[in-house]
Amino acid sequence: MLHVKYSENTWKFMFPILINFAMSIIAYFLTVRLIPKIKDMFIKANLYGIDMNKSNSGKVPEALGVVTGCVFLITLFLFIPIPFTNYIFDDINFPHSEFMEFLAALLSICCMLLLGFADDVLDLRWRHKLLLPTIASLPLLMVYYINFNSTLIIVPKPLRPWFGFSVDLWIFYYLYMGMLAVFCTNAINILAGINGLEVGQSLVISASILLFNIIELSGDLWKAHQFSLYFMLPYIATSLGLLKFNWYPAEVFVGDTFCYLSGMTFAVVGIIGHFSKTTLLFFIPQIINFLYSVPQLFHFIPCPRHRLPKYNKETDKLEISTTIFNKNEIGIIGKLSTWIFRKLNIIRWQEDKNGVVVCNNFTLINFVLVKIGPMKESTLTLILLLIQVVSSSLAFIIRYPLASIFYEV
Numbered sequence: 001m002l003h004v005k006y007s008e009n010t011w012k013f014m015f016p017i018l019i020n021f022a023m024s025i026i027a028y029f030l031t032v033r034l035i036p037k038i039k040d041m042f043i044k045a046n047l048y049g050i051d052m053n054k055s056n057s058g059k060v061p062e063a064l065g066v067v068t069g070c071v072f073l074i075t076l077f078l079f080i081p082i083p084f085t086n087y088i089f090d091d092i093n094f095p096h097s098e099f100m101e102f103l104a105a106l107l108s109i110c111c112m113l114l115l116g117f118a119d120d121v122l123d124l125r126w127r128h129k130l131l132l133p134t135i136a137s138l139p140l141l142m143v144y145y146i147n148f149n150s151t152l153i154i155v156p157k158p159l160r161p162w163f164g165f166s167v168d169l170w171i172f173y174y175l176y177m178g179m180l181a182v183f184c185t186n187a188i189n190i191l192a193g194i195n196g197l198e199v200g201q202s203l204v205i206s207a208s209i210l211l212f213n214i215i216e217l218s219g220d221l222w223k224a225h226q227f228s229l230y231f232m233l234p235y236i237a238t239s240l241g242l243l244k245f246n247w248y249p250a251e252v253f254v255g256d257t258f259c260y261l262s263g264m265t266f267a268v269v270g271i272i273g274h275f276s277k278t279t280l281l282f283f284i285p286q287i288i289n290f291l292y293s294v295p296q297l298f299h300f301i302p303c304p305r306h307r308l309p310k311y312n313k314e315t316d317k318l319e320i321s322t323t324i325f326n327k328n329e330i331g332i333i334g335k336l337s338t339w340i341f342r343k344l345n346i347i348r349w350q351e352d353k354n355g356v357v358v359c360n361n362f363t364l365i366n367f368v369l370v371k372i373g374p375m376k377e378s379t380l381t382l383i384l385l386l387i388q389v390v391s392s393s394l395a396f397i398i399r400y401p402l403a404s405i406f407y408e409v
Contacts, residue, residue: 013226016083020230024237027075031068031241039064039245039252047120049253053194053311053318053377060250063120065258068238069113072261075234076106083230097147101227104143105268109261111136112185116260129189129256130182136264137181140271141174177271180280184270185263187286189256190293191364191384193308194318194377195248199239200385201285202262206236208282208392209269212399221274228269235265248378281395285388289364292346296362300334301325307361309369309380317374320348320360328355346370 042048042061051057080102087094115132118124124132151173155163169176192198210232213225242258245251270279280287296303302325309318327335338359341347348370350358360366368383369375375383 012086016079016085017226017229017233019082020079020233023075023079024233027071027234028237028241031071031238032244034071035064035067035241035245035252038067051195051250052306052308054249055311055313055316060253062253063117063255063257064242064245064252065254065256065261066113066117066120068242069109069116069257069261071241072234072238073106073110073113075238076231079230079234080106098223098227100143101147101272102230104139105231105272108136108138108140108181108268109264111139112260112264113257116185116255116257119260120255120257129186133182133185133260133264133267134178137178137267140181140268141177144177144271145174177267177276180270180276181264181267183263183290184267184279184283185260187283187290188263189259190297191286191289192259193306193363193365194381194384195250196243196246196378196381197365197384198254198259198262199243199246200381201388202258203236203239203243204385204388204392205266205282206232206239206262208395209266209279210236212275212278212396213273216275224273224275228273228275231265231269235262248381278395278399281398282392284391284395285364285384292364292367293362295334295337295341296323300337301330304361307363307366309365312374315374316376318369318377318380319374320366320369322358323361324356324358326355327351327357 039061042063043059047062048059049062051060083102084095084099112133115136119129119132151169151171152166153169153173154166188198188202191201209228213228213232216222216225219225239262242252242254246254266279266282267276270276290297295301296307302323304321304323307321310321311317312319327338330338338347338349341362342349346367347362348360360370364387365380365384368380368387372383
């Protein structure tokens with residue numbers, strides 16, 4: 001049995017977690033049964049796509065993340081009374097702040113699910129994709145302000161002679177948390193495009209958060225990590241059900257809906273659970289992919305609408321996709337960034353005498369293909385997920401052995 005620092009007995013602590021675990025198992029089987037039954041409805045509603053990495057792909061239902069999102073939310077809606085059972089007839093000691101946190105977290109996730117589905121249906125512009133998570137995170141930030149309003153951060157030991165033991169970031173801490181929600185939702189969406197990758201990377205991140213929560217249950221902030229477990233268990237269960245149909249060869253596409261749902265769920269548990277910096281550590285591949293993609297995302301060099309790897313029908317393998325431009329027509333930042341990337345040997349660059357350049361699109365997916373060469377789609381997904389697992393292992397090393405060196409009192 002876990003050794004946990006709490007005042008109630010072990011059964012009162014474990015009871016809601018066990019109920020949540022049982023409900024998550026039901027959610028998994030419900031997801032597995034539900035998706036095959038309703039995927040044709042999406043095609044009839046013209047919510048479908050064509051798998052560009054297959055030689056003979058038909059219509060593949062799109063935005064099935066809304067199904068797992070709904071099952072995930074319904075599971076948590078039904079779970080709401082369980083953690084508060086002991087306080088139903090005790091209004092004086094009822095933990096109103098915890099109840100408020102739970103509802104605000106559900107509200108933010110629900111808003112993000114709605115906005116993500118709107119994106120899949122309406123195909124919103126990128127500026128809207130940056131705005132939507134900010135709006136959806138507002139209920140969460142308001143609850144954080146009312147319940148905690150703690151904006152102090154501990155300064156690493158090497159910097160304490162200049163900044164002191166702690167620094168109050170004031171409103172900038174709330175800006176950071178809002179940007180965390182924006183980054184988490186869009187980072188998963190950017191690193192996407194091959195079967196199983198969106199769900200696979202999200203499952204590795206969620207499993208890492210789950211393991212971190214279990215480790216921290218023996219600490220002083222055990223309630224915050226218990227709160228996180230309530231969300232991670234049904235999320236993992238429903239995502240596993242979705243992965244069954246999204247793995248190569250994909251029967252369904254998850255859509256932006258799933259990416260937004262996942263990102264907001266991770267942001268919610270990170271903010272309410274007071275481990276937002278640790279949450280970011282589990283996003284190391286997404287951070288690398290974002291930094292690598294910056295020249296194209298901000299249009300310092302031309303960015304095609306789809307940066308998916310290119311499918312070769314003859315070899316049945318994926319190859320790098322490319323963008324073509326004249327280097328004399330891009331700005332100073334574009335020239336500087338491509339020069340740095342060329343010096344680091346992280347892009348494939350071909351230039352003719354007229355300055356016309358053919359280079360790979362700047363994504364982690366294409367980078368792997370540049371370094372390893374063409375490969376099967378399923379193999380590419382496995383390599384990227386292995387990178388995610390290794391990065392999570394590195395995150396735990398940074399969080400425990402290294403953090404104890406820099407933050408030891």
